[in-house]
Amino acid sequence: MSGRVIVITSGKGGVGKTTTSANIGTALAKAGNKVVLIDTDIGLRNLDLLLGLENRIVYTIVDVVEGRCKLKQALVKDKKNPNLSLLAAAQTRDKSAVSEEQLKDICEKLKKDNDFILVDCPAGIEQGFQNAVAGASEAIVVTTPEMSAIRDADRIIGLLAAREEIESYKLLLNRVRPNLIATNDMMSVEDVVELLACDLIGIIPEDTGIISSTNKGDPIVNDEKSLAGQAYRNVARRIMGEEVEFLNLEEDKNFIGKIKDFFEKTIKEIKAKI
Amino acid sequence: MDNGSVENGFIVDLSNAKNTSQLIYELSSILDLPEARNKKICLKLGDTDLNQSQLLSIKALIDSMQGEIGLIDTASAQTKAAAENLSILVSELKNEVEVEPEHQATQEEIDTVLGIVTTVDENNEEKQENIPLTPIADFSEVAEAGGLILNGDSKYVMMDTTGILPDEQKNHEENPESLPTLYLNRTLRSGQTISYEGNIFIVGDAHPGSELIAKGDITVWGILGGIAHAGAHGNVNAKVRALKLNAIQLRIAGLYARRNDTYNVPYVQKSNEFTPEVAVLENNSIVIYKKLRRDE
Missing domain, CATH: 2.160.20.70 (Pectate Lyase C-like)
Known part of the structure:
Protein backbone atom coordinates (compact mmCIF):
# COMPACT_ATOMS: atom_id res chain seq x y z
CA MET A 1 0.00 0.00 0.00
CA SER A 2 1.22 3.47 -0.73
CA GLY A 3 -0.88 6.11 0.88
CA ARG A 4 -1.36 9.66 -0.26
CA VAL A 5 0.11 12.41 1.87
CA ILE A 6 -2.01 15.56 1.79
CA VAL A 7 -1.06 18.72 3.63
CA ILE A 8 -3.83 21.07 4.77
CA THR A 9 -2.54 24.60 4.90
CA SER A 10 -3.66 28.22 4.61
CA GLY A 11 -1.06 30.77 5.57
CA LYS A 12 -3.52 32.77 7.60
CA GLY A 13 -4.63 31.50 10.98
CA GLY A 14 -8.19 30.90 12.02
CA VAL A 15 -9.62 30.04 8.62
CA GLY A 16 -10.34 26.44 9.56
CA LYS A 17 -7.30 24.28 8.74
CA THR A 18 -7.66 22.12 11.82
CA THR A 19 -11.44 21.83 11.52
CA THR A 20 -10.97 20.85 7.88
CA SER A 21 -8.29 18.28 8.77
CA ALA A 22 -10.45 16.70 11.46
CA ASN A 23 -13.53 16.57 9.24
CA ILE A 24 -11.93 15.35 6.03
CA GLY A 25 -9.93 12.79 8.01
CA THR A 26 -13.05 11.52 9.74
CA ALA A 27 -15.03 11.46 6.48
CA LEU A 28 -12.29 9.53 4.66
CA ALA A 29 -12.08 7.03 7.51
CA LYS A 30 -15.87 6.65 7.57
CA ALA A 31 -15.71 5.79 3.88
CA GLY A 32 -13.49 2.85 4.78
CA ASN A 33 -10.01 4.30 4.27
CA LYS A 34 -7.18 3.92 6.74
CA VAL A 35 -6.30 7.46 7.74
CA VAL A 36 -3.64 9.05 9.92
CA LEU A 37 -3.92 12.70 10.92
CA ILE A 38 -0.67 14.40 11.83
CA ASP A 39 -0.78 17.56 13.90
CA THR A 40 2.35 19.57 13.10
CA ASP A 41 1.34 22.60 15.12
CA ILE A 42 3.85 21.85 17.86
CA GLY A 43 3.33 24.06 20.89
CA LEU A 44 -0.18 25.11 19.85
CA ARG A 45 -1.85 21.83 19.21
CA ASN A 46 -5.62 21.70 18.69
CA LEU A 47 -6.41 18.76 16.45
CA ASP A 48 -6.65 16.41 19.43
CA LEU A 49 -9.29 18.65 21.00
CA LEU A 50 -11.42 18.73 17.86
CA LEU A 51 -11.34 14.95 17.71
CA GLY A 52 -11.93 14.62 21.45
CA LEU A 53 -8.73 12.62 21.86
CA GLU A 54 -6.76 14.86 24.22
CA ASN A 55 -7.22 12.52 27.16
CA ARG A 56 -5.74 9.58 25.28
CA ILE A 57 -2.42 11.07 24.22
CA VAL A 58 0.59 9.43 25.79
CA TYR A 59 3.30 10.09 23.20
CA THR A 60 3.60 12.85 20.63
CA ILE A 61 5.43 13.39 17.36
CA VAL A 62 8.36 14.86 19.32
CA ASP A 63 8.67 11.65 21.35
CA VAL A 64 8.78 9.75 18.06
CA VAL A 65 11.54 11.84 16.48
CA GLU A 66 13.53 11.89 19.71
CA GLY A 67 13.34 8.11 19.96
CA ARG A 68 11.35 7.82 23.19
CA CYS A 69 8.77 5.62 21.51
CA LYS A 70 8.02 3.86 18.27
CA LEU A 71 5.78 5.53 15.70
CA LYS A 72 3.09 2.91 16.25
CA GLN A 73 2.98 3.61 19.99
CA ALA A 74 2.30 7.28 19.40
CA LEU A 75 -0.71 6.74 17.13
CA VAL A 76 -3.91 7.44 19.07
CA LYS A 77 -6.91 5.53 17.77
CA ASP A 78 -10.12 7.50 17.29
CA LYS A 79 -12.97 6.85 19.73
CA LYS A 80 -15.52 5.98 17.07
CA ASN A 81 -13.58 4.95 14.01
CA PRO A 82 -10.74 2.43 14.29
CA ASN A 83 -9.63 3.38 10.77
CA LEU A 84 -8.64 6.82 11.98
CA SER A 85 -5.67 7.62 14.16
CA LEU A 86 -3.91 10.73 15.29
CA LEU A 87 -0.25 11.55 15.66
CA ALA A 88 -0.45 14.42 18.12
CA ALA A 89 1.82 17.42 18.35
CA ALA A 90 3.69 18.12 21.56
CA GLN A 91 2.27 21.01 23.52
CA THR A 92 5.33 21.69 25.63
CA ARG A 93 7.81 22.24 22.78
CA ASP A 94 8.11 24.40 19.67
CA LYS A 95 8.36 24.01 15.92
CA SER A 96 12.13 23.50 15.97
CA ALA A 97 11.69 20.19 17.81
CA VAL A 98 11.03 18.48 14.46
CA SER A 99 12.89 18.82 11.17
CA GLU A 100 11.72 18.51 7.58
CA GLU A 101 13.64 15.24 7.10
CA GLN A 102 12.09 13.74 10.21
CA LEU A 103 8.57 14.58 9.06
CA LYS A 104 9.30 13.24 5.61
CA ASP A 105 10.53 10.03 7.22
CA ILE A 106 7.38 9.70 9.35
CA CYS A 107 5.15 10.23 6.31
CA GLU A 108 7.12 7.62 4.33
CA LYS A 109 6.66 5.10 7.14
CA LEU A 110 2.93 5.83 7.52
CA LYS A 111 2.36 5.54 3.77
CA LYS A 112 3.06 1.82 3.99
CA ASP A 113 -0.05 0.89 5.95
CA ASN A 114 -2.42 3.77 5.35
CA ASP A 115 -4.52 5.10 2.51
CA PHE A 116 -4.34 8.72 3.53
CA ILE A 117 -1.99 10.77 5.68
CA LEU A 118 -3.40 14.23 6.33
CA VAL A 119 -0.94 16.76 7.69
CA ASP A 120 -2.48 19.65 9.61
CA CYS A 121 -0.17 22.59 9.03
CA PRO A 122 0.36 25.48 11.46
CA ALA A 123 -0.38 29.05 10.40
CA GLY A 124 2.50 30.99 8.90
CA ILE A 125 5.17 30.25 6.34
CA GLU A 126 8.07 29.52 8.67
CA GLN A 127 9.58 26.30 9.97
CA GLY A 128 6.21 24.78 10.89
CA PHE A 129 4.92 25.19 7.34
CA GLN A 130 8.16 23.91 5.83
CA ASN A 131 7.97 20.82 8.08
CA ALA A 132 4.34 20.10 7.31
CA VAL A 133 4.81 20.37 3.56
CA ALA A 134 8.03 18.31 3.52
CA GLY A 135 6.45 14.86 3.28
CA ALA A 136 3.40 15.80 1.22
CA SER A 137 2.71 15.31 -2.45
CA GLU A 138 -0.71 16.98 -2.45
CA ALA A 139 -2.04 20.09 -0.77
CA ILE A 140 -5.39 21.57 0.17
CA VAL A 141 -5.31 25.32 0.65
CA VAL A 142 -8.03 26.50 3.00
CA THR A 143 -9.28 30.04 2.68
CA THR A 144 -12.30 32.14 3.51
CA PRO A 145 -13.94 34.75 1.24
CA GLU A 146 -12.05 37.62 2.86
CA MET A 147 -9.33 39.70 1.30
CA SER A 148 -6.72 39.00 3.97
CA ALA A 149 -7.23 35.23 3.86
CA ILE A 150 -7.10 35.28 0.07
CA ARG A 151 -3.89 37.30 0.07
CA ASP A 152 -2.27 34.75 2.38
CA ALA A 153 -3.65 31.82 0.39
CA ASP A 154 -2.14 33.34 -2.75
CA ARG A 155 1.25 33.50 -1.04
CA ILE A 156 0.92 29.84 0.04
CA ILE A 157 -0.10 28.70 -3.43
CA GLY A 158 3.02 30.42 -4.76
CA LEU A 159 5.19 28.56 -2.28
CA LEU A 160 3.49 25.25 -3.03
CA ALA A 161 3.79 25.71 -6.78
CA ALA A 162 7.52 26.25 -6.38
CA ARG A 163 7.94 22.86 -4.70
CA GLU A 164 8.50 19.97 -7.08
CA GLU A 165 7.21 17.36 -4.64
CA ILE A 166 3.74 18.93 -4.58
CA GLU A 167 1.96 17.32 -7.49
CA SER A 168 -1.39 18.99 -7.01
CA TYR A 169 -2.94 21.68 -4.90
CA LYS A 170 -6.62 22.46 -4.53
CA LEU A 171 -8.60 25.23 -2.94
CA LEU A 172 -11.15 24.74 -0.17
CA LEU A 173 -13.36 27.74 0.43
CA ASN A 174 -14.52 27.78 4.00
CA ARG A 175 -17.16 29.71 5.95
CA VAL A 176 -19.17 30.76 2.91
CA ARG A 177 -22.34 32.69 3.69
CA PRO A 178 -24.74 32.61 0.73
CA ASN A 179 -27.00 35.28 2.19
CA LEU A 180 -24.09 37.72 2.34
CA ILE A 181 -23.03 36.84 -1.19
CA ALA A 182 -26.61 37.50 -2.34
CA THR A 183 -26.49 41.02 -0.91
CA ASN A 184 -23.01 41.61 -2.35
CA ASP A 185 -21.46 41.82 1.10
CA MET A 186 -19.26 38.79 0.57
CA MET A 187 -17.08 37.74 -2.32
CA SER A 188 -18.70 35.03 -4.37
CA VAL A 189 -17.17 31.61 -4.92
CA GLU A 190 -16.50 32.50 -8.54
CA ASP A 191 -14.69 35.68 -7.51
CA VAL A 192 -12.37 33.77 -5.18
CA VAL A 193 -11.63 31.09 -7.75
CA GLU A 194 -10.85 33.76 -10.32
CA LEU A 195 -8.64 35.73 -7.93
CA LEU A 196 -6.61 32.70 -6.93
CA ALA A 197 -6.69 30.83 -10.23
CA CYS A 198 -6.85 27.51 -8.48
CA ASP A 199 -9.15 24.49 -8.74
CA LEU A 200 -11.78 24.09 -6.09
CA ILE A 201 -12.13 20.93 -4.04
CA GLY A 202 -14.90 22.13 -1.78
CA ILE A 203 -17.17 24.90 -0.61
CA ILE A 204 -18.09 24.73 3.04
CA PRO A 205 -20.98 26.89 4.25
CA GLU A 206 -20.73 28.73 7.53
CA ASP A 207 -22.39 26.54 10.14
CA THR A 208 -22.96 27.43 13.77
CA GLY A 209 -22.95 23.71 14.52
CA ILE A 210 -19.15 23.82 14.05
CA ILE A 211 -18.78 25.72 17.31
CA SER A 212 -20.45 23.11 19.47
CA SER A 213 -18.91 20.25 17.52
CA THR A 214 -15.46 21.75 18.10
CA ASN A 215 -16.12 22.23 21.78
CA LYS A 216 -17.49 18.73 22.15
CA GLY A 217 -14.63 17.14 20.24
CA ASP A 218 -16.92 15.49 17.71
CA PRO A 219 -16.32 16.44 14.04
CA ILE A 220 -19.39 17.78 12.25
CA VAL A 221 -19.20 15.12 9.50
CA ASN A 222 -20.63 12.78 12.13
CA ASP A 223 -23.79 14.90 12.07
CA GLU A 224 -25.79 13.63 9.11
CA LYS A 225 -28.11 16.64 9.15
CA SER A 226 -25.48 19.35 9.00
CA LEU A 227 -24.91 21.08 5.68
CA ALA A 228 -21.25 21.75 6.50
CA GLY A 229 -20.90 18.06 7.38
CA GLN A 230 -22.38 17.16 4.00
CA ALA A 231 -19.96 19.54 2.28
CA TYR A 232 -16.98 17.94 4.05
CA ARG A 233 -18.20 14.45 3.13
CA ASN A 234 -18.35 15.61 -0.48
CA VAL A 235 -14.77 16.90 -0.27
CA ALA A 236 -13.68 13.47 0.99
CA ARG A 237 -15.44 11.81 -1.96
CA ARG A 238 -13.71 14.18 -4.38
CA ILE A 239 -10.35 13.35 -2.80
CA MET A 240 -11.18 9.68 -3.38
CA GLY A 241 -11.64 10.48 -7.05
CA GLU A 242 -15.42 10.67 -7.32
CA GLU A 243 -17.15 13.35 -9.33
CA VAL A 244 -19.45 15.13 -6.91
CA GLU A 245 -21.35 18.30 -7.70
CA PHE A 246 -20.88 21.25 -5.43
CA LEU A 247 -23.72 21.84 -3.00
CA ASN A 248 -26.15 24.45 -4.17
CA LEU A 249 -25.97 26.75 -1.22
CA GLU A 250 -28.40 29.22 -2.82
CA GLU A 251 -31.15 26.72 -2.06
CA ASP A 252 -30.76 27.49 1.54
CA LYS A 253 -33.11 30.45 1.31
CA ASN A 254 -35.04 31.95 4.14
CA PHE A 255 -38.78 31.62 4.52
CA ILE A 256 -39.65 34.83 2.71
CA GLY A 257 -37.37 33.86 -0.15
CA LYS A 258 -39.21 30.56 -0.48
CA ILE A 259 -42.62 32.29 -0.53
CA LYS A 260 -41.34 34.71 -3.16
CA ASP A 261 -40.14 31.79 -5.27
CA PHE A 262 -43.51 30.10 -4.89
CA PHE A 263 -45.45 33.18 -6.07
CA GLU A 264 -43.12 33.79 -8.99
CA LYS A 265 -43.56 30.19 -10.08
CA THR A 266 -47.36 30.36 -9.75
CA ILE A 267 -47.59 33.62 -11.67
CA LYS A 268 -45.48 32.13 -14.44
CA GLU A 269 -47.77 29.10 -14.61
CA ILE A 270 -50.88 31.28 -14.72
CA LYS A 271 -49.38 33.44 -17.45
CA ALA A 272 -48.52 30.34 -19.43
CA LYS A 273 -52.12 29.14 -19.19
CA ILE A 274 -53.51 32.45 -20.38
CA MET B 1 -33.25 14.40 74.46
CA ASP B 2 -34.85 11.64 72.46
CA ASN B 3 -33.16 8.40 71.78
CA GLY B 4 -33.61 7.11 68.32
CA SER B 5 -31.98 6.19 65.11
CA VAL B 6 -32.26 7.31 61.51
CA GLU B 7 -31.54 4.95 58.68
CA ASN B 8 -30.38 6.07 55.26
CA GLY B 9 -29.19 9.24 56.91
CA PHE B 10 -26.89 11.92 55.60
CA ILE B 11 -25.04 14.04 58.12
CA VAL B 12 -24.53 17.67 57.33
CA ASP B 13 -22.24 19.44 59.74
CA LEU B 14 -22.99 23.14 59.93
CA SER B 15 -21.60 23.76 63.36
CA ASN B 16 -18.88 26.01 61.91
CA ALA B 17 -21.31 28.35 60.20
CA LYS B 18 -20.99 31.83 61.62
CA ASN B 19 -24.48 33.09 60.87
CA THR B 20 -27.78 31.90 59.51
CA SER B 21 -27.19 33.03 55.94
CA GLN B 22 -23.85 31.23 55.79
CA LEU B 23 -25.51 28.19 57.27
CA ILE B 24 -28.23 28.18 54.64
CA TYR B 25 -25.72 28.80 51.87
CA GLU B 26 -23.56 25.87 52.95
CA LEU B 27 -26.54 23.63 53.40
CA SER B 28 -27.91 24.36 49.95
CA SER B 29 -24.56 23.70 48.30
CA ILE B 30 -24.33 20.35 50.07
CA LEU B 31 -27.89 19.38 49.24
CA ASP B 32 -26.97 19.95 45.60
CA LEU B 33 -24.73 16.89 45.76
CA PRO B 34 -26.19 13.74 44.27
CA GLU B 35 -25.19 11.87 47.42
CA ALA B 36 -27.67 13.86 49.44
CA ARG B 37 -30.70 13.00 47.33
CA ASN B 38 -33.49 11.05 48.94
CA LYS B 39 -31.70 10.87 52.24
CA LYS B 40 -32.80 11.77 55.69
CA ILE B 41 -30.75 14.84 56.40
CA CYS B 42 -29.23 14.97 59.86
CA LEU B 43 -28.08 18.47 60.74
CA LYS B 44 -25.29 19.27 63.14
CA LEU B 45 -25.99 22.82 64.15
CA GLY B 46 -23.48 23.29 66.97
CA ASP B 47 -24.41 26.21 69.19
CA THR B 48 -26.10 28.32 66.51
CA ASP B 49 -29.32 29.83 67.84
CA LEU B 50 -32.21 29.39 65.46
CA ASN B 51 -35.79 30.48 65.99
CA GLN B 52 -38.82 28.62 64.77
CA SER B 53 -39.19 30.49 61.48
CA GLN B 54 -35.53 30.08 60.62
CA LEU B 55 -35.76 26.38 61.30
CA LEU B 56 -38.92 26.20 59.24
CA SER B 57 -37.18 27.79 56.27
CA ILE B 58 -34.34 25.29 56.59
CA LYS B 59 -36.89 22.50 56.62
CA ALA B 60 -38.52 23.96 53.51
CA LEU B 61 -35.12 24.19 51.80
CA ILE B 62 -34.43 20.53 52.49
CA ASP B 63 -37.89 19.58 51.26
CA SER B 64 -37.37 21.55 48.07
CA MET B 65 -34.09 19.70 47.42
CA GLN B 66 -35.83 16.32 47.52
CA GLY B 67 -34.61 15.57 51.01
CA GLU B 68 -36.24 15.02 54.30
CA ILE B 69 -35.12 16.31 57.63
CA GLY B 70 -34.12 13.37 59.80
CA LEU B 71 -32.97 14.92 63.01
CA ILE B 72 -30.95 17.81 64.31
CA ASP B 73 -28.09 17.90 66.74
CA THR B 74 -27.84 21.18 68.58
CA ALA B 75 -26.25 22.63 71.66
CA SER B 76 -28.55 25.64 71.65
CA ALA B 77 -31.60 25.57 73.92
CA GLN B 78 -33.46 27.98 71.63
CA THR B 79 -32.92 25.80 68.57
CA LYS B 80 -33.87 22.72 70.51
CA ALA B 81 -37.13 24.28 71.67
CA ALA B 82 -37.92 25.51 68.17
CA ALA B 83 -37.29 22.04 66.75
CA GLU B 84 -39.49 20.42 69.32
CA ASN B 85 -42.27 22.85 68.46
CA LEU B 86 -41.95 21.80 64.84
CA SER B 87 -41.80 18.15 65.95
CA ILE B 88 -38.35 17.63 64.48
CA LEU B 89 -36.36 14.92 66.16
CA VAL B 90 -33.56 16.30 68.31
CA SER B 91 -30.74 13.96 69.13
CA GLU B 92 -27.01 13.64 69.50
CA LEU B 93 -25.42 12.48 66.29
CA LYS B 94 -23.28 9.40 66.25
CA ASN B 95 -22.04 7.62 63.21
CA GLU B 96 -22.52 3.90 63.03
CA VAL B 97 -21.80 2.30 59.78
CA GLU B 98 -22.23 -1.32 59.00
CA VAL B 99 -19.40 -2.61 56.88
CA GLU B 100 -19.63 -5.76 54.86
CA PRO B 101 -16.93 -8.07 56.19
CA GLU B 102 -15.37 -9.02 52.82
CA HIS B 103 -15.00 -5.39 51.82
CA GLN B 104 -12.13 -3.87 53.72
CA ALA B 105 -13.22 -0.30 53.45
CA THR B 106 -11.22 2.63 54.68
CA GLN B 107 -12.88 5.21 56.85
CA GLU B 108 -13.30 7.48 53.83
CA GLU B 109 -15.12 4.79 51.94
CA ILE B 110 -17.32 4.08 54.89
CA ASP B 111 -18.40 7.67 54.91
CA THR B 112 -18.96 7.40 51.21
CA VAL B 113 -21.52 4.73 51.48
CA LEU B 114 -23.04 6.73 54.29
CA GLY B 115 -25.52 4.35 55.66
CA ILE B 116 -25.64 6.36 58.80
CA VAL B 117 -27.45 5.23 61.86
CA THR B 118 -27.57 7.58 64.75
CA THR B 119 -27.97 6.45 68.27
CA VAL B 120 -27.26 7.86 71.63
CA ASP B 121 -24.62 5.31 72.38
CA GLU B 122 -22.19 6.90 74.75
CA ASN B 123 -19.56 4.18 74.29
CA ASN B 124 -18.90 5.31 70.79
CA GLU B 125 -16.30 7.92 71.65
CA GLU B 126 -13.70 6.55 69.28
CA LYS B 127 -15.68 7.24 66.16
CA GLN B 128 -16.50 10.68 67.36
CA GLU B 129 -12.81 11.59 67.18
CA ASN B 130 -12.77 10.77 63.51
CA ILE B 131 -15.12 13.56 62.62
CA PRO B 132 -13.64 15.71 59.84
CA LEU B 133 -11.34 18.53 60.75
CA THR B 134 -12.99 21.39 58.92
CA PRO B 135 -16.24 19.91 57.91
CA ILE B 136 -19.14 21.32 56.04
CA ALA B 137 -20.49 17.91 55.40
CA ASP B 138 -19.34 14.59 56.59
CA PHE B 139 -19.15 13.09 53.17
CA SER B 140 -16.35 11.86 51.06
CA GLU B 141 -16.60 10.25 47.72
CA VAL B 142 -14.75 7.67 45.75
CA ALA B 143 -14.93 8.85 42.18
CA GLU B 144 -12.77 5.98 40.93
CA ALA B 145 -10.84 4.87 37.97
CA GLY B 146 -11.54 1.26 37.46
CA GLY B 147 -12.47 0.69 41.08
CA LEU B 148 -15.58 1.59 42.95
CA ILE B 149 -18.31 3.44 41.17
CA LEU B 150 -20.77 5.52 43.07
CA ASN B 151 -22.68 7.77 40.75
CA GLY B 152 -22.85 5.77 37.57
CA ASP B 153 -20.37 7.49 35.32
CA SER B 154 -16.94 7.73 36.80
CA LYS B 155 -14.76 10.74 36.33
Missing part, protein backbone atom coordinates in the same frame (compact mmCIF):
# COMPACT_ATOMS: atom_id res chain seq x y z
CA TYR B 156 -11.72 8.77 35.25
CA VAL B 157 -11.16 5.52 33.43
CA MET B 158 -7.97 3.52 33.46
CA MET B 159 -6.05 3.47 30.20
CA ASP B 160 -4.81 0.25 28.70
CA THR B 161 -1.20 1.13 28.02
CA THR B 162 0.03 -2.32 27.09
CA GLY B 163 2.12 -2.02 23.96
CA ILE B 164 2.31 1.72 24.42
CA LEU B 165 4.33 2.17 27.58
CA PRO B 166 7.65 0.40 28.01
CA ASP B 167 7.41 -2.10 30.85
CA GLU B 168 11.00 -1.75 31.97
CA GLN B 169 10.08 0.51 34.89
CA LYS B 170 10.14 -1.21 38.28
CA ASN B 171 7.59 -0.15 40.81
CA HIS B 172 8.75 0.60 44.29
CA GLU B 173 7.38 2.02 47.50
CA GLU B 174 8.90 5.14 48.89
CA ASN B 175 7.63 7.68 51.35
CA PRO B 176 7.30 11.00 49.48
CA GLU B 177 8.00 12.77 52.77
CA SER B 178 11.66 11.85 52.44
CA LEU B 179 11.93 13.71 49.13
CA PRO B 180 12.65 17.43 48.61
CA THR B 181 9.75 19.65 47.61
CA LEU B 182 9.51 22.29 44.92
CA TYR B 183 7.24 25.08 46.04
CA LEU B 184 5.75 27.32 43.38
CA ASN B 185 3.39 30.23 43.68
CA ARG B 186 2.17 30.76 40.14
CA THR B 187 -0.26 29.71 37.44
CA LEU B 188 0.98 26.98 35.19
CA ARG B 189 -0.17 27.59 31.62
CA SER B 190 -0.64 25.46 28.55
CA GLY B 191 2.67 24.20 27.21
CA GLN B 192 4.55 24.65 30.47
CA THR B 193 6.12 21.64 32.10
CA ILE B 194 7.38 21.27 35.62
CA SER B 195 9.50 18.22 36.18
CA TYR B 196 11.10 17.64 39.56
CA GLU B 197 13.00 14.92 41.39
CA GLY B 198 10.81 15.26 44.44
CA ASN B 199 7.40 16.59 45.40
CA ILE B 200 5.75 19.49 43.60
CA PHE B 201 3.53 21.92 45.45
CA ILE B 202 1.79 24.62 43.43
CA VAL B 203 -0.25 27.44 44.84
CA GLY B 204 -2.32 28.33 41.79
CA ASP B 205 -3.99 26.54 38.91
CA ALA B 206 -2.38 24.15 36.46
CA HIS B 207 -4.17 24.89 33.18
CA PRO B 208 -5.06 22.29 30.56
CA GLY B 209 -2.07 21.62 28.32
CA SER B 210 0.41 21.91 31.18
CA GLU B 211 2.38 19.01 32.56
CA LEU B 212 3.51 18.20 36.07
CA ILE B 213 5.95 15.37 36.52
CA ALA B 214 7.24 14.53 39.99
CA LYS B 215 9.24 11.77 41.58
CA GLY B 216 6.98 12.12 44.61
CA ASP B 217 3.61 13.75 45.29
CA ILE B 218 1.91 16.52 43.32
CA THR B 219 -0.25 18.95 45.22
CA VAL B 220 -2.08 21.77 43.49
CA TRP B 221 -3.72 24.38 45.66
CA GLY B 222 -6.07 25.27 42.85
CA ILE B 223 -7.62 23.59 39.82
CA LEU B 224 -5.53 20.90 38.19
CA GLY B 225 -6.44 20.72 34.50
CA GLY B 226 -3.34 19.43 32.74
CA ILE B 227 -1.47 16.17 32.99
CA ALA B 228 -0.10 15.15 36.37
CA HIS B 229 2.36 12.31 36.82
CA ALA B 230 3.20 11.52 40.44
CA GLY B 231 5.73 8.87 41.35
CA ALA B 232 7.10 9.15 37.84
CA HIS B 233 10.00 6.80 38.68
CA GLY B 234 7.61 4.12 39.81
CA ASN B 235 6.73 5.11 43.36
CA VAL B 236 3.34 3.55 43.97
CA ASN B 237 2.88 5.53 47.18
CA ALA B 238 2.80 8.86 45.36
CA LYS B 239 -0.42 10.86 45.29
CA VAL B 240 -1.94 13.67 43.29
CA ARG B 241 -3.94 16.22 45.26
CA ALA B 242 -5.85 19.25 44.09
CA LEU B 243 -8.66 21.46 45.23
CA LYS B 244 -10.31 20.42 41.97
CA LEU B 245 -9.03 17.41 40.07
CA ASN B 246 -9.89 18.02 36.43
CA ALA B 247 -6.65 16.60 35.04
CA ILE B 248 -6.96 15.39 31.47
CA GLN B 249 -4.77 12.48 32.51
CA LEU B 250 -3.70 11.25 35.92
CA ARG B 251 -0.60 9.14 36.09
CA ILE B 252 0.77 7.48 39.18
CA ALA B 253 3.89 5.32 38.79
CA GLY B 254 3.22 3.22 35.67
CA LEU B 255 -0.57 3.50 35.76
CA TYR B 256 -2.45 5.97 33.60
CA ALA B 257 -6.04 7.12 33.86
CA ARG B 258 -7.76 9.42 31.43
CA ARG B 259 -10.69 11.68 32.09
CA ASN B 260 -13.88 9.99 31.02
CA ASP B 261 -15.29 11.26 27.71
CA THR B 262 -18.69 11.57 29.34
CA TYR B 263 -17.39 13.74 32.16
CA ASN B 264 -18.05 17.37 31.34
CA VAL B 265 -15.75 19.94 32.80
CA PRO B 266 -17.38 23.37 32.86
CA TYR B 267 -15.62 26.04 30.79
CA VAL B 268 -15.21 28.10 33.91
CA GLN B 269 -15.39 26.94 37.48
CA LYS B 270 -18.07 29.29 38.76
CA SER B 271 -18.27 28.10 42.32
CA ASN B 272 -15.76 29.05 44.95
CA GLU B 273 -16.65 25.98 46.93
CA PHE B 274 -14.08 23.25 46.55
CA THR B 275 -13.94 19.77 47.90
CA PRO B 276 -10.31 18.73 47.82
CA GLU B 277 -9.62 15.55 45.93
CA VAL B 278 -6.78 13.10 46.12
CA ALA B 279 -5.80 10.42 43.65
CA VAL B 280 -4.03 7.34 44.99
CA LEU B 281 -3.06 3.93 43.69
CA GLU B 282 -5.14 1.10 45.04
CA ASN B 283 -5.25 -2.44 43.71
CA ASN B 284 -3.69 -1.52 40.38
CA SER B 285 -6.06 1.30 39.71
CA ILE B 286 -6.15 5.00 40.39
CA VAL B 287 -8.83 5.87 42.89
CA ILE B 288 -9.99 9.36 43.67
CA TYR B 289 -11.21 10.39 47.05
CA LYS B 290 -13.09 13.58 47.61
CA LYS B 291 -12.37 14.33 51.15
CA LEU B 292 -12.56 16.70 53.97
CA ARG B 293 -10.46 14.67 56.27
CA ARG B 294 -6.70 14.93 56.49
CA ASP B 295 -4.51 12.00 55.59
CA GLU B 296 -3.39 10.03 58.56
